[in-house]
Amino acid sequence: SYELTQPPSVSVSPGQTARITCSGDALPKQYAYWYQQKPGQAPVLVIYKDSERPSGIPERFSGSSSGTTVTLTISGVQAEDEADYYCQSADSSDTYQGVFGGGTKLTVL
């Protein structure tokens, strides 16, 4: 089955830039999505279609894509950004089945 690979953890100091990567063989052909999940809460969509930001999501959240890797970038990280982040894509071009990465714990030092 198709897999998306994320680093288990990323640490950054307040005000710095955090970059969380997600790798998958189909990503050059498939859009990627990013979700933020804080403890005890449901995931929230923060980036869709690789780099689009839903309304209400701060501008410090951005997304990019290059080959088999997509990246979530959080500029000027704030303490409130500490959370788990999951990437998600579709399984293949003709099944439209959801696939999630294993998640990355962002720690704000």
Place this chain on the structure above:
Amino acid sequence: QVQLQESGPGLVKPSETLSLTCTVSGGSISSYYWSWIRQPPGKGLEWIGYIYYSGSTNYNPSLKSRVTISVDTSKNQFSLKLNSVTAADTAVYYCARATVVPAAATVWFDPWGQGTLVTVSS
């Protein structure tokens, strides 16, 4: 603004059937796809499947033999049934609206319900 709320038993015995319902408020269930996603305690997210308001479904191959998702447009609800459950099915179960764009071969999930913990134990 669309809101989703899961409901159902929090405890299910091994080998029995897990049944959950998601109620959609603030908008119609029609013309959209609706999904179930789960998260075992301390672990990552797993997509279970989704249903179109017309009734067509798409399931995770790893769960397909045990899963049924159905929709009741008159009640603005959709439901999940997972049979022959084991302890490995213990998880927080989320319902979410799925956006499926065949032309772009893509799917994403937004918004999500708050989730409900289902424990499989005797």
